[in-house]
Amino acid sequence: MAPPPVVDIHTHLYPPPYLTLLSSRTSIPLVRTFPSSPHPRLILLETELPALELALRDPSAPLPGRPLTPAFTSIGEKLSFMAVHGITTSVMSLANPWLDFLGPAEAAAMAREVDGAFEEMCAAQKGKDRKLYFFAAPPLTAGIPALLEYLSELAGKYKHCRGIILGTSGLGLGLDDTSLLPIFHKLAALNLPVFLHPHYGLPPSVFGPRAETGEYGHVLPLALGFPMETTVAVARMYLAGVFDAVPALRMILAHSGGTLPFLAGRIESCVRHDGKLMGSGKKRGRTVWEVLREQVYLDAVVYSEVGLRAAVEASGVERLMFGTDHPFFPPVGEEEGAEVWDSVKLNVEAVEKALGKGSEEAGMVMGGNAARVLRLFDEEE
Amino acid sequence: MAPPPVVDIHTHLYPPPYLTLLSSRTSIPLVRTFPSSPHPRLILLETELPALELALRDPSAPLPGRPLTPAFTSIGEKLSFMAVHGITTSVMSLANPWLDFLGPAEAAAMAREVDGAFEEMCAAQKGKDRKLYFFAAPPLTAGIPALLEYLSELAGKYKHCRGIILGTSGLGLGLDDTSLLPIFHKLAALNLPVFLHPHYGLPPSVFGPRAETGEYGHVLPLALGFPMETTVAVARMYLAGVFDAVPALRMILAHSGGTLPFLAGRIESCVRHDGKLMGSGKKRGRTVWEVLREQVYLDAVVYSEVGLRAAVEASGVERLMFGTDHPFFPPVGEEEGAEVWDSVKLNVEAVEKALGKGSEEAGMVMGGNAARVLRLFDEEE
Numbered sequence: 001m002a003p004p005p006v007v008d009i010h011t012h013l014y015p016p017p018y019l020t021l022l023s024s025r026t027s028i029p030l031v032r033t034f035p036s037s038p039h040p041r042l043i044l045l046e047t048e049l050p051a052l053e054l055a056l057r058d059p060s061a062p063l064p065g066r067p068l069t070p071a072f073t074s075i076g077e078k079l080s081f082m083a084v085h086g087i088t089t090s091v092m093s094l095a096n097p098w099l100d101f102l103g104p105a106e107a108a109a110m111a112r113e114v115d116g117a118f119e120e121m122c123a124a125q126k127g128k129d130r131k132l133y134f135f136a137a138p139p140l141t142a143g144i145p146a147l148l149e150y151l152s153e154l155a156g157k158y159k160h161c162r163g164i165i166l167g168t169s170g171l172g173l174g175l176d177d178t179s180l181l182p183i184f185h186k187l188a189a190l191n192l193p194v195f196l197h198p199h200y201g202l203p204p205s206v207f208g209p210r211a212e213t214g215e216y217g218h219v220l221p222l223a224l225g226f227p228m229e230t231t232v233a234v235a236r237m238y239l240a241g242v243f244d245a246v247p248a249l250r251m252i253l254a255h256s257g258g259t260l261p262f263l264a265g266r267i268e269s270c271v272r273h274d275g276k277l278m279g280s281g282k283k284r285g286r287t288v289w290e291v292l293r294e295q296v297y298l299d300a301v302v303y304s305e306v307g308l309r310a311a312v313e314a315s316g317v318e319r320l321m322f323g324t325d326h327p328f329f330p331p332v333g334e335e336e337g338a339e340v341w342d343s344v345k346l347n348v349e350a351v352e353k354a355l356g357k358g359s360e361e362a363g364m365v366m367g368g369n370a371a372r373v374l375r376l377f378d379e380e381e
Numbered sequence: 382m383a384p385p386p387v388v389d390i391h392t393h394l395y396p397p398p399y400l401t402l403l404s405s406r407t408s409i410p411l412v413r414t415f416p417s418s419p420h421p422r423l424i425l426l427e428t429e430l431p432a433l434e435l436a437l438r439d440p441s442a443p444l445p446g447r448p449l450t451p452a453f454t455s456i457g458e459k460l461s462f463m464a465v466h467g468i469t470t471s472v473m474s475l476a477n478p479w480l481d482f483l484g485p486a487e488a489a490a491m492a493r494e495v496d497g498a499f500e501e502m503c504a505a506q507k508g509k510d511r512k513l514y515f516f517a518a519p520p521l522t523a524g525i526p527a528l529l530e531y532l533s534e535l536a537g538k539y540k541h542c543r544g545i546i547l548g549t550s551g552l553g554l555g556l557d558d559t560s561l562l563p564i565f566h567k568l569a570a571l572n573l574p575v576f577l578h579p580h581y582g583l584p585p586s587v588f589g590p591r592a593e594t595g596e597y598g599h600v601l602p603l604a605l606g607f608p609m610e611t612t613v614a615v616a617r618m619y620l621a622g623v624f625d626a627v628p629a630l631r632m633i634l635a636h637s638g639g640t641l642p643f644l645a646g647r648i649e650s651c652v653r654h655d656g657k658l659m660g661s662g663k664k665r666g667r668t669v670w671e672v673l674r675e676q677v678y679l680d681a682v683v684y685s686e687v688g689l690r691a692a693v694e695a696s697g698v699e700r701l702m703f704g705t706d707h708p709f710f711p712p713v714g715e716e717e718g719a720e721v722w723d724s725v726k727l728n729v730e731a732v733e734k735a736l737g738k739g740s741e742e743a744g745m746v747m748g749g750n751a752a753r754v755l756r757l758f759d760e761e762e
Contacts, residue, residue, distance in 0.1 A: 265685025304646025
């Protein structure tokens, strides 16, 4: 009997056309090479620009951004990573910031190139043990009609597309922007789930002067800014009534919903105690808890059994799906170069501790749920 | 046998001198009366100022801010609320924004007036069934020497003081500001825990244009801004090494730590995977989990058993303490005027569902822990 599938639904790649694009840009996001660095450097943040300018002037200055190792760009590296960690199937997505920063025409062209590249990589696994699928990167800035058309064509063009990845800015005004409703209706009609992923974080001032000098590394924006961004985005959708308006919409939330499982009770209570929302004649749709159990899926990228149990209790064990966030969070410091990644181990152990190693429930989270929800292995490709 | 104590450690009041102060002010926070309103209105936010100006010009305009009902200012109302909800003991604190907005001299004088008023209310319960204690409101802006002196005198002057309440801004630069270290050392030496409470939230832009028009009431800043503010403040203290530098410091975190129990795994992982923090020769102090179990207490104001279980698992059941957040979140809409508050019920039910109604563990959270940690009932007053 074949071992049960281990499916990684949170795993990123910058395919070749996207890398070419980043290397040609003069504003963020961009990629630059330096004589002193074995890998090109990826500059994603405004705050990294001074360091970039300094490094371009002064070869002895610290390198800006982060190393763009082959893990970010090579499908061979992705497959090796899968083999080392016992992952049988990966549902890849373009890493942030996706196509959010592109103008309309450029976005539409790049979406086709990126998603075409993903489809090719997935198709090349035909007959092999490890399977690949992907979430498409739609051209959000291309305008609603072009976007709707793009989504309509996804299933027909790309046999391995299983949804889309979406940032929290949407068309620029957030996911509670009513202009997005036709998009959500279309995704629901096409049975394409949305993988919601953070990128914009919180304004740097929130983290205070010591964080702004870099003293705390990237911990605060990544550990707190990202999950809070996701939580705010979903809460805004909830308050705008998007879930009730589009009941067939399915959202997969990165990082176990940001903080949604922990804060759902407080959100629900704040709604119930808000005179503005509960005034006479006001009608409420479903509760936060109902939406969590009916329209939301959570990845299991939460790095502890405490968070994982809360996620399972909030949305149900049949709605949790394992992920790695590869190639982010590689081993560093004394662990640098280690073949098995500590960041992956933390998430596997969280599932085992919360649900029991080898249990049926652990199997659901490690792969069974993703296979069902994302219709993996439906047909022999 | 007397029933086990039910202790509310998260319950606020604006004592008379503070109310007089707010009524005399021309910038926020301030209190104003309107002919059309049975209660004075409390204006806490910059964003409420246009509505205030409009209401002062036009008697038919909507009232600004929130009604300052007797529950905010009357100790009689507090005691009635306690009786209705079966609370035997309350550890009161000044409601936000405390004395953060005052100049040095005014802050020092007002701290004495406010804490003196609290002590009087507590002392007046001598011989009665219901007991009162309080967290003092130190004059943060008075300067370090005055502040240290103020703290030193607390225990001697006020028999019912059991710690201090602290906002996240500290002396203005956040709680990772090294200038605060002598304050933390002093609090540790005096065995006075800090009740850390949010007020500043997140920049309004985070919640998007529809929130800024008021469409979502106060849900997003209260439900998400507050808990994230607390989480960021504690994470900054952790990254600054405050807990390792002051191992006897005890922090009680409002709203079950904001989101700390859920995000502790991610914070820990982000630290372990940050090249800046884990580079060669870098020494790490205790993990986030260790600090949670050794120096942190959490209130149980989380409005769901999902959040409560995560809080219990993160810090240990012996570190959770019941609270109500009274007089905030009174019944509204169809529930308006109800004697039993739904917001209290949600938190009581969370404890019962997570730990078992009437169980020893539930008893610990409902009162036993607070009695031990805050040395309540130590002596007959």
